[in-house]
Amino acid sequence: xxxxxxxLVVDDDLEIRNLLGKFLDRHGHRVTTAxxxxxxxRALEDWSIxxxxxxxxxxxxxxxxxxxxxxxxxxxxxxxxxxxxxxxxRIVGLEMGADDYIAKPFNPRELLARIKSVLRRxxxxxxxxxxxxxxxxxxxxxxxxxxxxxxxSADGVMVPLSGGEYDLLAVFxxxxxxxxxxxxxxxxxxxxxxxxxxxxxxxxxxxxxRKIEDDPKEPVLxxxxxxxGYLFTPGVETKAKGDx
Amino acid sequence: xxxxxxxLVVDDDLEIRNLLGKFLDRHGHRVTTAxxxxxxxRALEDWSIxxxxxxxxxxxxxxxxxxxxxxxxxxxxxxxxxxxxxxxxRIVGLEMGADDYIAKPFNPRELLARIKSVLRRxxxxxxxxxxxxxxxxxxxxxxxxxxxxxxxSADGVMVPLSGGEYDLLAVFxxxxxxxxxxxxxxxxxxxxxxxxxxxxxxxxxxxxxRKIEDDPKEPVLxxxxxxxGYLFTPGVETKAKGDx
DNA sequence: CCATCCTGTTACATTTTGTTACCAAATTTC
DNA sequence: GAAATTTGGTAACAAAATGTAACAGGATGG
Numbered sequence: 001x002x003x004x005x006x007x008l009v010v011d012d013d014l015e016i017r018n019l020l021g022k023f024l025d026r027h028g029h030r031v032t033t034a035x036x037x038x039x040x041x042r043a044l045e046d047w048s049i050x051x052x053x054x055x056x057x058x059x060x061x062x063x064x065x066x067x068x069x070x071x072x073x074x075x076x077x078x079x080x081x082x083x084x085x086x087x088x089x090r091i092v093g094l095e096m097g098a099d100d101y102i103a104k105p106f107n108p109r110e111l112l113a114r115i116k117s118v119l120r121r122x123x124x125x126x127x128x129x130x131x132x133x134x135x136x137x138x139x140x141x142x143x144x145x146x147x148x149x150x151x152x153s154a155d156g157v158m159v160p161l162s163g164g165e166y167d168l169l170a171v172f173x174x175x176x177x178x179x180x181x182x183x184x185x186x187x188x189x190x191x192x193x194x195x196x197x198x199x200x201x202x203x204x205x206x207x208x209x210r211k212i213e214d215d216p217k218e219p220v221l222x223x224x225x226x227x228x229g230y231l232f233t234p235g236v237e238t239k240a241k242g243d244x
Numbered sequence: 245x246x247x248x249x250x251x252l253v254v255d256d257d258l259e260i261r262n263l264l265g266k267f268l269d270r271h272g273h274r275v276t277t278a279x280x281x282x283x284x285x286r287a288l289e290d291w292s293i294x295x296x297x298x299x300x301x302x303x304x305x306x307x308x309x310x311x312x313x314x315x316x317x318x319x320x321x322x323x324x325x326x327x328x329x330x331x332x333x334r335i336v337g338l339e340m341g342a343d344d345y346i347a348k349p350f351n352p353r354e355l356l357a358r359i360k361s362v363l364r365r366x367x368x369x370x371x372x373x374x375x376x377x378x379x380x381x382x383x384x385x386x387x388x389x390x391x392x393x394x395x396x397s398a399d400g401v402m403v404p405l406s407g408g409e410y411d412l413l414a415v416f417x418x419x420x421x422x423x424x425x426x427x428x429x430x431x432x433x434x435x436x437x438x439x440x441x442x443x444x445x446x447x448x449x450x451x452x453x454r455k456i457e458d459d460p461k462e463p464v465l466x467x468x469x470x471x472x473g474y475l476f477t478p479g480v481e482t483k484a485k486g487d488x
Numbered sequence: 489c490c491a492t493c494c495t496g497t498t499a500c501a502t503t504t505t506g507t508t509a510c511c512a513a514a515t516t517t518c
Numbered sequence: 519g520a521a522a523t524t525t526g527g528t529a530a531c532a533a534a535a536t537g538t539a540a541c542a543g544g545a546t547g548g
Contacts, residue, residue: 198497216537224536406503
């Protein structure tokens with residue numbers, strides 16, 4: 001598309017803004033910074049921003065609220081900066097709609113990696129059926145409706161999901177590109193510890209695949225990582241036109 | 245995911261290297277040492293390193309510069325060894341991107357603690373499956389498809405590979421013309437140490453050859469180097485023609 | 489209660505990977 | 519150069535990991 005991605009850093013700490021600015025700049029990104037929500041809006045109007053790095057704690061309207069609002073207005077991916085120990089799932093997950101998060105104190109190169117990954121993902125996904133608002137998550141041409149616990153494909157097919165299936169998918173969607181162990185998945189979906197021969201996750205994954213994969217035998221969205229766990233990748237569009 | 249972390253100690257002082265090597269080894273880490281930037285690079289190519297302990301002062305290119313360069317190329321966490329009174333903020337902060345530092349003279353136990361902590365942090369947020377770019381690698385007229393775990397020859401033949409076979413081949417492809425010992429291969433593909441009579445690599449190589457060599461008895465791509473290891477050479481084509 | 493739906497457990501088929509054993513080729517010894 | 523020793527190739531077997539059908543207990547809503 002265009003040359004180097006333009007990144008907007010929103011944080012009230014001047015030092016962080018400067019350092020991050022310099023760092024990202026050195027790594028070939030254009031950078032603009034903002035100290036609060038107001039400056040952020042201005043920057044969004046003035047520039048064509050590709051990605052926002054947003055601090056969770058901000059004076060005035062906080063990052064959480066800003067993020068939610070952003071979501072209902074635009075498609076720009078957001079990476080949240082959070083303090084340790086926040087409720088990660090709520091932040092990244094459907095609740096807020098951030099694309100990723102990183103805990104402070106963070107390692108700059110890790111942030112860089114995430115930026116790269118989020119941008120790639122964003123580019124890979126042509127903005128399908130206009131991003132709705134509310135509790136709907138999009139991925140790979142599907143719309144995940146939290147209230148109805150239902151999946152809708154672009155061409156109108158509706159796939160009902162059970163509660164457990166929904167939870168599992170929600171966890172996957174909020175952790176794209178990361179290998180999640182059975183332990184983690186069990187913890188994140190049921191909040192319990194795995195028993196010695198617990199196969200429930202396997203079974204649930206199998207059930208989910210049957211519903212969301214074109215060919216469950218050849219899964220594309222949820223890959224299995226032998227002796228590692230499962231990996232969700234909202235790949236490129238299925239039917240959309242030749243994007244790249 | 246893998247067994248014990250593999251740590252690379254980079255310091256020009258032989259004594260430090262030895263002591264640290266022994267100490268870390270005793271505490272269950274695999275250790276490799278390097279005296280300067282050149283050796284460091286070699287080690288990084290040969291092994292699958294999980295963490296680097298890097299002296300700030302080095303002959304030739306110094307640690308600071310090395311660290312910065314490392315950052316832009318890889319994800320491996322770095323702990324800096326610094327003399328007292330250095331500008332700590334610049335070292336650990338965004339400027340350089342080290343994950344932690346420890347001042348000399350240091351207490352080995354403390355270093356151990358930091359190593360543990362940095363590794364834990366790194367593992368806690370593993371980012372996507374490392375191999376980032378293009379999912380397809382070409383060599384000797386074959387196309388290696390990471391997603392499908394499949395090999396395709398120019399004339400349309402498809403050879404399915406198992407995960408392990410793919411990993412092994414990927415390592416070979418990324419180190420062409422280089423003799424890789426069984427130890428290294430095991431480390432790079434499974435992340436584990438070889439057992440006394442471990443023949444798993446031999447077997448895996450045998451399986452791989454059966455799939456990619458025209459005549460497994462007379463291997464062309466993966467040659468064996470007696471009492472050295474294996475050598476991958478993406479030589480000129482055998483069967484395919486127009487591919488590239 | 490009964491009919492459903494959902495989810496964990498179990499069992500079994502498959503696939504993949506590691507180990508062992510045995511043979512052959514290469515190398516070394518004497 | 520022949521025998522002894524090493525090293526590598528691989529078949530065969532064993533162990534581990536995964537997919538999934540089938541079953542059973544619970545929960546839900548009449």
